[in-house]
Amino acid sequence: MENQSPAQRPASDKEWKLIEKLLxxxxxxxxxxxxxxxxxxxxxxxxxxxxxSMMMAGGRSSSSLAVAEDHVAVVEVNGVIAPDQDASADLIVTGLTRAFEAENSKAVLLKINSPGGSPVQSNQVYNAITRLRNEYPDKKVYAAITDVGASGAYYIASAADEIYADPASIVGSIGVIMASFGLEEAADKLGVERRVLTAGDNKSIMDPFSPIRPSDRRHMETMLNEIHQQFITAVRNGRGDRLKEEENPDVFSGLFWTGERAATMGLVDGLKSPGDVARDVAGIDELVNYSASRSPMEEFLRNFGVSIGEGIASQIGLEGAVPSIR
The missing domain is CATH 1.20.5 (Single alpha-helices involved in coiled-coils or other helix-helix interfaces)
Incomplete structure (x- = not known):
């Protein structure tokens, strides 16, 4: 430093000040x-x-409802009936169980707006209603169809003591369907060669890129007829003598009707809204909703898993290959 000239020292001081500023x-x-x-x-x-807190609040909802005054317990069946939907058997049965177990619920009302869906899910709900009715014989179960109560939704409704609908509701569609496509000619025109390896002579049944064999058609129709017969039996057991089959030979054909027409066929017991059913039939004005729903975390995980599952299903050709009663 002693060898620095006076002209150099200010520059050095400026450098140190700049370093200090940067630091x-x-x-x-x-x-x-x-x-x-x-x-x-x-x-x-x-x-x-x-x-x-939201998840805990959801868990506390049923216990808080249990201390309400005398009321009609409502369980909603909205949308397509399927395992990954809001109208899944797990959620509907959970709501029904809460509704029956609640001390001050005097009746249970199924509020239905659904085109149907999975026969398995519908049958599980039907069986749960039958079981709960036997466990709680003093609590009547009513079904009130709003816009649509068709196919699997009507399957569920038929387990109720009484069914009501609006005059313009769509009711019925007691049948089973399985839909697919035949793409073999399109593949030939595009020059696409289908390569399928199987272990089992019938493992590639219903392959959309191959002509359907008569034996495959017979097998699938037999399976659909068995499911249809299960549906018919459930409706007959639920409706009993109220169902006017002899006067309406198309009742189990898969056709559907307005609520007004369904009332003349014995498919429904009257024309009332959900509120009218509670007030006029059950004799209670108060309605309390016991419908179960997924927690926010479960909904996130479900949507995440569904997106992955749908991608896999589309790659291996499983989409649309499940029977549906709608």
Missing amino acids: GQAQDEHRKSRRWGIFFKILTFVYLFALL
């Missing part, structure tokens, strides 16, 4: 980064706490 700015940025890090950690904690 100071770096420290400020570090402090700001720490503050933002703490902020986002707190925000994440608040979010998780709120999510947990």
Whole structure:
């Protein structure tokens, strides 16, 4: 330093001041980064706490409903009846169980707006209603169809003590369907060669890129007829002598009718809205909804899993290959 000329010393001082300034700015940025890090950690904690509170609130809903005054317990059946939908057997049966177990629920009302869906899911709900009716014989079960109560939805409704609908409701469609496509000619025109390897002579049954064999058609029709007969038996057991089969030979043909027409056929017992059923039939004005729903976390995981599952199903050709009663 002693050898530096006076002209060099100011430059050196400026360099040190610049270094000090840069170090100071770096420290400020570090402090700001720490503050933002703490902020986002707190925000994440608040979010998780709120999510947990929502899940716990959902779990507490049934116990809080149990202390209500005398009421009609409502369980909704909305949309397509399928395992991954809001109208799944698990969710509907959970709601029904809560409704029957609630001490002050004097009757159970199924509020239905569904075109149908899985025969398995529908039958599970039907059986659950039958079981719960036997366990709680003093509680009547009513079904009120709003816009649509067709196929699998009517399957469920037929387990109720009484069924009601609006005059313009769509009711019936007691049948089974399995739909697919025949793409073999399209593949030939496009020059696509289908390569299928199987272990089992019938493993490639209903392959859309191959002509359907007569034996395959017979097998599938036999299976669909068996499911249809199960549906018919359930409806007959539920409706009994109220069902006017002899006067209406098409009742089990898969056709559907308005609520007004369904009432003359014995498919429904009267024309009333859900509120009218509670007030005029059950004799109670108060309605309390016991419908079960997934927690926010379950909904997120379900949607995430469904997106992956649908992708896999589309790749291996399983989409649309399940019987449906709608």
